[in-house]
Amino acid sequence: MAKVGIELDPVTKVSELSIAGRQLVAICRALAADAKLLIMDEPTASLTRHEVNALIKLVSDLKRSGICVVFVSHRLDEVLEIAERVTVLRDGAKVGTFAAATIDGRKLSHLMTGKAFEYQIQAPDLAPGAVVLEVQGLGRDGDYDDVSFQLRAGEVVGLTGLLGSGRTELALSLFGMNPPDRGSIALDGRRIALNTNAEAIHRGIAYVSEDRLTLGLILDQSISANVTLTVLERLAGAFGLIGARARQSHVARWVAELGIKVSNPDNPVKTLSGGNQQRVVLAKWMATNPRVLILDSPTVGVDIGAKDGIYEIIRRLAREGVAVLMISDEIPEVLFHSHRVLVMREGRLTTDVTAADTSEDALRQAVNA
């Protein structure tokens, strides 16, 4: 552990470590076997930017000590930062190998998807409506304090901050799973108390969890089962029994609406790609007709081509008048796909600014300051 420069108490249970810590333990174990070649498959998929930086530093140390590293990732900036040579695979075939110095992110994403992507602020279609959700002086001991902001109909608000900044805890409070100690939450101007998430769902608040695999989906069950879970009551017909036909037409409607690529809706949801899995999660919550949609890291583990599809769905929801709160670690994501950006640091809301009035650097500074 000294060799890789990490400090962890050796008797701590791995389950008590943060995801970053677990990642480090896995790396130590690989190195303890005197590895000459280290293959890392998406090591940063669940890490925050801060933790990624530490990992990148670790990888460069490993490089210097003569260990060969294969770094599999779809986060292009990391790949460019860490690698000497980049090999791009697409649909199972090798597109080519390039020296990292000769390419940039745009070219790389073009090579990966065959499409060119425009990076720009998506504010133009903003027509903010009435305030849907208003939070006043919200606080919860140990999590966050003195948080106030508004969400308007048709608005996408990005929320970023380091892990532990209180952003997920705040979002869970809005979803009734982490009741606040102080302050108020108002929906459509009326103060509400949310003690369980069943209440929140009933009032039209939906929450797409940060961890699709363990919290968002029932992986072994069918796509149909997953899509219908939030609306079982509505599908019930005579005697409270669910009709097979109502179920099928509901599933078919959402599969078509979100363009989910499925060969058969009765297949387990785990057979889908990350992007399609996330669409299933979105379909599940959109079917509840939410007023407020909270998205926690909606594009983690989704490849770059599919990410765009997810953003398109988010924009469409906003156009339909849903208030969207999008939490993400990725600063470009919140900057380019939100109308307004909030930054949390150490439990406080430190920044609340329109996306057009800020920049990547300014936000990065606000997050890490």
Add this chain to the structure above:
Amino acid sequence: MPESRFAPFGRFRRSHEFWLLIVILALCASLGVANAQFLTMQNLFDLLTSYAFVGILALGLLVVLIAGGIDISFTATASVAQYVTLSVANAYGANWISVFAIAIGVGGVLGALNAMLIQKLRIPSIIVSVATLNIFYGLLIFFTGGKYIYSLPDWFATGIFWLEFEWGKDTSYGANLQILALAVSFLVTWLLLNRTNIGRQIYAMGDNADAAQRLGFHIFGLNMLVYCYMGVMAGIASLVQAQLAQSVAPTVLVGKELDVVAAVVLGGASLMGGVGTVLGTFLGLALLAILQNGIILLGVSSYWSPFFVGLVILISVSATARSQRKRRTPSARP
């Protein structure tokens, strides 16, 4: 989707249930050839009647397993339920409706107790149910002194015989209490699991309790319902058994748990939760019954019966696990 009309059969052909069906048909054919008494209406009705007790309990256990828990206290629950119910019936008089109401009530209360202990103490369900099995049984033996009840109300001892029909010469068959109760239990459990809101929630909870909670499901309520359902099934099964045995014996039911577990596991339910079907449980029960019956009809010592049951469980469950592993293609990754 042009192929979708045929897809359900394709899926069924790969399922655990399909293979069970094949094995059962093969077993029936060979037993039918080996012993003329096997494929008779008489034997079919005998089997349904004598396996109704195990079958009804298996349905209760199926629901618990799908919900991600386990309960093995049901034999003790059944013992308590039948003793209480028929003692009351003997002392105060009763009819069919009231005996079932009492047995279901007793079973439900004991099931609720299991659910409370599992959720309030946050102890694994297997441990809670081992404890409550002994507690229920211990109290029953203490208060009854292990005494049998031999005299049952006349109407109860006579039983039910509906839908009578003639088959062959001079023999008539019909639905007795055991067969009726088994059929109703299957129907209700199938509706609960496949056609209700609650059933879908139970499957989801059993597979991924955290995700189910995120969906706003009432986890406590669902567990309560599941263990109560098990208790209710134990209550119903206990009357079915008492009527068949024509007596109430506090000591004979405990120890039969593993037959029930065997039927459910043979039927493809997973001890990990989230997986299992009513059809599978029916086939698992059928396989168990045919196997044990066949061994007797073939004149093999019935001491061999547990051996073969164990062997079949091993083969059946590992075959399913293998075919599933083979089918699992690496999941598409971003």
